[in-house]
Amino acid sequence: MLNMNSESLLKRMFSDPKHYPYGFSRSGDFSIAESKALSQYGCLIAALIDGHLLPSNDEEIGFIDSALGRKRPDTAAERAWLKYQNRINRPKYASIHGTKKASNESRLDDYLVNDIDDDIGIDSDE
Numbered sequence: 001m002l003n004m005n006s007e008s009l010l011k012r013m014f015s016d017p018k019h020y021p022y023g024f025s026r027s028g029d030f031s032i033a034e035s036k037a038l039s040q041y042g043c044l045i046a047a048l049i050d051g052h053l054l055p056s057n058d059e060e061i062g063f064i065d066s067a068l069g070r071k072r073p074d075t076a077a078e079r080a081w082l083k084y085q086n087r088i089n090r091p092k093y094a095s096i097h098g099t100k101k102a103s104n105e106s107r108l109d110d111y112l113v114n115d116i117d118d119d120i121g122i123d124s125d126e
Contacts, residue, residue, distance in 0.1 A: 004053055006044060006060065014042025019088045029087050034080040041077035042084075 020027050024035035045063045047053040055061045065071045066078040073079040 004047060006053070006056060009044040009047055009053070010040065012043045013039050014046070015039070016084075016088070024084075030080065030083065033076055034083065037075075037077040038080040038084055042081070045077065045081050 015023065020029075024030045024038050025032060027035075030038065041063070044053070044060070045067060048055060048060055048064050049067050055064060059075075062071070062074065063078060063081070066073040067081055067085070073082055
């Protein structure tokens with residue numbers, strides 16, 4: 001990205017294969033208008049926020065201000081970007097089943113240790 005400007009970034013289609021491998025429009029999270037705005041302006045907004053490109057007009061300054069929470073989003077692209085950020089940065093909840101299976105050996109060790117502890121009795125009367 002040596003020669004980066006607003007026009008070249010607007011021609012590039014924004015995508016996020018990690019969070020939306022089938023695209024924004026097929027995810028069900030975004031409306032058609034939001035997915036189009038995100039695809040069209042996403043590269044530009046990402047470059048502005050990351051500091052790879054300096055804002056050259058009021059629209060680009062508005063993208064930065066709304067993304068950083070300094071102002072309310074006015075355009076469809078600003079609203080779509082904030083919705084996208086909220087979706088990908090939402091907290092991950094743990095599964096009720098856990099992520100790691102306990103091995104049979106550790107279950108056997110726990111059983112044996114608990115069984116031995118139960119068999120040993122200390123009488124204070126003696």
